[in-house]
Amino acid sequence: MPSNAPIGVFDSGVGGLTVAREIMRQIPNETIVYFGDTARVPYGSKSKETVITYSRQIVKFLQTKEIKAVVIACNTASAFALETISKEIDIPIIGVVKPGAKIAAQTTKNGNIGIIGTEGTINSGIYNEFLSKTNPNVKVFGKACPLFVPLVEEGLLEDPITYEMAGRYLDELLHYDIDTLVLGCTHYPLIRHTIQKVVGDKITLVNPAYETAKSLKDVLMTNKIESTRERPEHRFFVSDGAEKFKAFANTILPCEVLETKDINIEQY
Amino acid sequence: MPSNAPIGVFDSGVGGLTVAREIMRQIPNETIVYFGDTARVPYGSKSKETVITYSRQIVKFLQTKEIKAVVIACNTASAFALETISKEIDIPIIGVVKPGAKIAAQTTKNGNIGIIGTEGTINSGIYNEFLSKTNPNVKVFGKACPLFVPLVEEGLLEDPITYEMAGRYLDELLHYDIDTLVLGCTHYPLIRHTIQKVVGDKITLVNPAYETAKSLKDVLMTNKIESTRERPEHRFFVSDGAEKFKAFANTILPCEVLETKDINIEQY
Structure with missing residues (x-):
């Protein structure tokens, strides 16, 4: 695969853009082909089998764009599908969970x-698994926060309702004397200010996106497939609502998104 | 089609069970084959094309169960797909919007x-269309309430957060001196007590489910395909999370749901 080939990045919807943003910042020569599964969002309450099926279709689609590597920029899909998909393809693939667990272990x-995420991510116990491998002495406390994704999508980022809901979700975790809280869903960095206000300044919030971009950089170096492109042209695809996605992407990405295409993901 | 054949009822998820419940109450001899598209829920924020594609797949699946009629127990799918699908099949098909509009026009x-529903239903303007046809003098005020579905799915039916959110959504409608409010999403009857508390006793809430079951009864009579079955055995299918669906269905249906099957809807 040529070094200047793009990197495929996918998520259930817009959340993975927080990871794409970090990749653009840290390795600005790389070209991204992003896919957001906006027709089938959210993944967080779906079964493992369904999330694997959807992830497989997306990777097949991304491979038609001659990508050199894949980033699963979604915690639920990383938890459920990374292991299976990595056995089925012959290019490097990384998720957000392992990098998130690594940085959390270094931070505490x-x-x-504490880990917050979707029902799928939390119930999978995958953060516990990776964290125990890194450091058998850490104690991990997970809490699913199903309303955070719809609240973010409704744009209630620093709203009293989000604050009240965050209070209820996080109250339990605060009793365990945590000093580190992993934002285990790519939507959550968008409400980090509200979450920080609820948990107070003594708890460090960990955003796996930063460490994921760092891991990707390492993988590209190890495989000697770093891009030398000076002005990469990122491309964006979704399974529904291309215009709505484009507008949202333009509010959070450092580059301008000129076009987003709707594709029929079920055919892959 | 034999008269004792089942009726296909579908929704994006669990909401349509409020319609199935009403059918069971009003025409207890009819057998229901229910499909909830729990893998791809919610429909409310998806495009018209996507909702038509999904609805077409579901109707194809239901037809493998030799149904004699279809009820689209979802406002968004009724708004977007009823017209198209009705041209493609040769059995009777009804949605929830027309019955809902009819009863609202009689009530005011x-x-x-006022009409509350998903973004898809409200932006389609379909309630206005039907209501204007019924009575050109009525004034219709729509409001999309995107967080109601996730709040219902989180079980916050009579919670202060749902009350606060309902207050924000409905405040605008209250300024228009409405005396009738249509619950234009099949999830909303599950939070009707909270909605009634917000709007006060002078506004009548209209639940299209009751009128939909009545319309179905008329359609069956007109087509002379009423069932004579004494103990119908309803069947339930979903695209994901069969056990979770079964548990929810058993809390709201008058019959016991013994089994729910997961099927791969994308293959239809």
């Missing part, structure tokens, strides 16, 4: 780590 | 009607 001082 | 005294 007292060893008590 | 001052001619000011």
